[in-house]
Amino acid sequence: MVVPLSKLTKGNVAYIDSIVANQAFGELDTLVGRRLADLGFSKGVPVEVVAAGVFGKGPFAVRLSNLSQFSLRAAEASKILCHINK
Amino acid sequence: MNKDKLTCFALVGAPNCGKTVLFNGLTGSNAKVANYPGVTVERREGLFVDDPSVSIIDLPGTYSLRTTTLDEAVARDEILGKYGRKIDGIIAVADATNLRMTLRMVLELKMLGLPMVVSLNLIDVARSRGLTIDEKKLSELLGVPVLETVATRKEGIRGVKNAIANLPQNSAGIDSNQAAQLLESLDSNALYAQVEDILAQTVKTEMVMPKWHQRLDRLTLHPVWGFVLLLLVLLLVFQAVYSWSEPVMDFIEDFFANLGEWVATLMPEGILQDLILNGIIAGVGSVLVFVPQITILFAFILLLEDSGYLPRAAFLLDNLLSTSGLSGRAFIPLLSSFACAVPSVMSARTIQDPRERLVTIAIAPILTCSARLPVYALIIGAVIPDQTVWGIFNLQGLVLFGLYFIGVFSAGLVAYIMKRLARRKGSIRQFPLLMELPTFRLPNFRHIFSSLWDKVKAFLKRAGTVIFALSVILWALVTFPGAPEGAAGAAIDYSFAGMLGSLIQPIFAPLGFTWQMCIAMIPGIAAREVVVAALGTVYAVGASGSEEAIQNALVPIVHEQWGIPTALAFLAWYVYAPMCMATLAVIKREVNSMKKTLMIAGYLFVLAYIFSFVVYQISIRIF
Numbered sequence: 001m002v003v004p005l006s007k008l009t010k011g012n013v014a015y016i017d018s019i020v021a022n023q024a025f026g027e028l029d030t031l032v033g034r035r036l037a038d039l040g041f042s043k044g045v046p047v048e049v050v051a052a053g054v055f056g057k058g059p060f061a062v063r064l065s066n067l068s069q070f071s072l073r074a075a076e077a078s079k080i081l082c083h084i085n086k
Numbered sequence: 087m088n089k090d091k092l093t094c095f096a097l098v099g100a101p102n103c104g105k106t107v108l109f110n111g112l113t114g115s116n117a118k119v120a121n122y123p124g125v126t127v128e129r130r131e132g133l134f135v136d137d138p139s140v141s142i143i144d145l146p147g148t149y150s151l152r153t154t155t156l157d158e159a160v161a162r163d164e165i166l167g168k169y170g171r172k173i174d175g176i177i178a179v180a181d182a183t184n185l186r187m188t189l190r191m192v193l194e195l196k197m198l199g200l201p202m203v204v205s206l207n208l209i210d211v212a213r214s215r216g217l218t219i220d221e222k223k224l225s226e227l228l229g230v231p232v233l234e235t236v237a238t239r240k241e242g243i244r245g246v247k248n249a250i251a252n253l254p255q256n257s258a259g260i261d262s263n264q265a266a267q268l269l270e271s272l273d274s275n276a277l278y279a280q281v282e283d284i285l286a287q288t289v290k291t292e293m294v295m296p297k298w299h300q301r302l303d304r305l306t307l308h309p310v311w312g313f314v315l316l317l318l319v320l321l322l323v324f325q326a327v328y329s330w331s332e333p334v335m336d337f338i339e340d341f342f343a344n345l346g347e348w349v350a351t352l353m354p355e356g357i358l359q360d361l362i363l364n365g366i367i368a369g370v371g372s373v374l375v376f377v378p379q380i381t382i383l384f385a386f387i388l389l390l391e392d393s394g395y396l397p398r399a400a401f402l403l404d405n406l407l408s409t410s411g412l413s414g415r416a417f418i419p420l421l422s423s424f425a426c427a428v429p430s431v432m433s434a435r436t437i438q439d440p441r442e443r444l445v446t447i448a449i450a451p452i453l454t455c456s457a458r459l460p461v462y463a464l465i466i467g468a469v470i471p472d473q474t475v476w477g478i479f480n481l482q483g484l485v486l487f488g489l490y491f492i493g494v495f496s497a498g499l500v501a502y503i504m505k506r507l508a509r510r511k512g513s514i515r516q517f518p519l520l521m522e523l524p525t526f527r528l529p530n531f532r533h534i535f536s537s538l539w540d541k542v543k544a545f546l547k548r549a550g551t552v553i554f555a556l557s558v559i560l561w562a563l564v565t566f567p568g569a570p571e572g573a574a575g576a577a578i579d580y581s582f583a584g585m586l587g588s589l590i591q592p593i594f595a596p597l598g599f600t601w602q603m604c605i606a607m608i609p610g611i612a613a614r615e616v617v618v619a620a621l622g623t624v625y626a627v628g629a630s631g632s633e634e635a636i637q638n639a640l641v642p643i644v645h646e647q648w649g650i651p652t653a654l655a656f657l658a659w660y661v662y663a664p665m666c667m668a669t670l671a672v673i674k675r676e677v678n679s680m681k682k683t684l685m686i687a688g689y690l691f692v693l694a695y696i697f698s699f700v701v702y703q704i705s706i707r708i709f
Contacts, residue, residue, distance in 0.1 A: 054405065059401060
């Protein structure tokens with residue numbers, strides 16, 4: 001099953017499938033997408049939500065398999081589609 | 087030495103990877119700090135200790151040369167030679183605790199074709215978390231020298247120094263257009279595949295996130311417990327800024343008072359003595375008295391930053407700040423504002439989005455800086471009864487808290503209005519919070535001390551020169567022309583300041599301000615804390631004596647002559663009043679635009695006027 005990162009449950013590991021467009025960023029969208037890729041959000045990388053804001057609405061703190069951790073707002077998190085099962 | 091003859095090596099690496107510590111080790115103490123032309127991004131440059139024909143530039147931290155922020159763009163432009171200087175080689179600083187991301191950057195840099203060495207920094211932290219790596223093999227696969235370093239230790243720096251000495255000097259340089267195209271066509275996924283391949287051959291045991299680290303992350307990022315912890319941290323910081331600094335501030339005040347007395351005994355009375363006593367010594371003293379607070383505040387900020395906590399605090403506060411159009415990143419500058427707006431405006435440089443940075447700078451002066459406290463203390467002491475409310479609270483304390491609250495609330499409201507205005511004009515964009523949450527680590531105290539000294543020095547220089555110059559000018563305004571023979575009132579009434587005060591008094595009449603208050607506000611332009619002393623002068627309560635004595639003497643005057651409505655309006659005025667030249671001077675420097683500076687000063691003035699008008703008009707109908 002493929003869901004955006006913003007819908008993952010805290011503490012479960014999922015696998016990044018792809019980075020998709022999000023209209024919220026307008027013309028900046030490609031830039032944000034490229035940035036995510038540069039920082040290591042690439043296909044197949046395991047990702048875990050470590051913390052989320054109140055009511056799970058974001059922002060999200062995520063950890064990649066390489067142990068680097070990032071904070072993302074909901075708009076960024078919804079650009080990242082993940083497989084819940086490998 | 088001719089600058090063109092120097093060989094130029096650039097230090098490149100992610101933020102917080104120990105680049106600056108390495109830079110200090112490589113350049114010794116001869117580094118120069120300045121700003122890039124046109125932008126307020128810090129530029130640090132120094133001569134290589136082993137070879138003074140090599141200059142080393144410390145670039146702003148960057149994760150990639152495909153930039154998204156001002157700081158990063160500066161780093162890229164410098165490497166591509168757009169600042170008119172050819173870069174001959176790169177010293178890449180790689181964070182060993184985040185090998186994948188950092189090696190991708192190394193591969194990206196390698197594509198530029200410049201001579202390069204890689205310093206694998208923070209290797210001690212990575213090793214203690216289980217990483218073992220074949221450094222030789224890594225060096226072979228990357229095709230450049232790789233050195234494990236702990237930037238704080240001499241041996242590591244020694245190795246990097248040798249490697250730098252062996253780099254070819256005066257390389258061919260790079261074709262900036264070609265390089266820019268190359269970066270544009272970069273495929274991160276392919277680079278990461280290459281990184282995986284390299285790591286598979288070199289990493290013998292993987293690093294693991296220690297259990298305590300995971301637990302600490304769960305706590306610090308928790309929507310409830312994280313907030314509780316953050317509040318405790320903030321409480322500690324505020325407590326430290328206000329009470330730990332007190333003895334030192336008292337000492338500085340006493341020192342300048344004694345110095346004044348000593349000079350007074352040495353010099354004959356006259357205009358020169360007056361200039362030195364009331365112009366120079368008083369002026370310098372009024373700046374130096376804030377140094378303890380600023381030092382303590384920055385020590386805490388640096389400590390929290392170096393240990394990795396601050397981005398987590400920014401994460402927690404993002405929701406709160408996002409409603410006003412800011413992001414968690416604005417938290418640090420706004421926190422500093424409570425001590426003094428000058429370092430706060432300076433620290434807004436860490437905000438990447440230009441609009442968010444401008445908004446943060448614009449609202450920073452509203453937050454209650456410590457220079458307002460003497461004014462608050464005087465007025466509260468004079469008109470607010472010292473009584474207990476609901477059994478546990480003190481009314482005077484509640485009013486003070488209320489004034490802080492009004493400051494915070496107004497700052498948020500102004501930011502929100504600016505967000506709405508920007509949206510109408512269509513220039514709003516969401517500030518992505520894409521931010522690394524770096525690994526927790528023990529702070530490096532040597533680095534903290536040296537950065538702290540840099541910041542304090544910058545404060546002394548930037549604020550000090552302005553306040554110093556202004557206090558001399560204001561001294562002249564207050565002193566000349568002297569009182570005529572047989573004059574009845576205080577000398578200040580007859581001075582230029584007195585004339586100005588009477589001149590502007592009609593403007594402030596609707597707020598209930600007396601002409602004495604208007605005169606006192608003029609020296610208060612340099613620094614708010616001077617207002618109380620100036621009131622003392624105008625009301626001639628005996629100018630000699632400590633600030634406390636002046637305040638005590640003023641309390642009955644304020645109480646009887648002003649009346650409660652006027653006193654409250656004066657209090658309201660100082661919630662917003664942009665009456666601090668040092669802040670405005672720093673804002674002008676940082677936003678690099680006279681128009682924006684005037685707009686910021688203007689809106690603060692309007693807010694101050696409206697607020698005290700409303701307070702005065704309402705309270706004359708009540709009291």
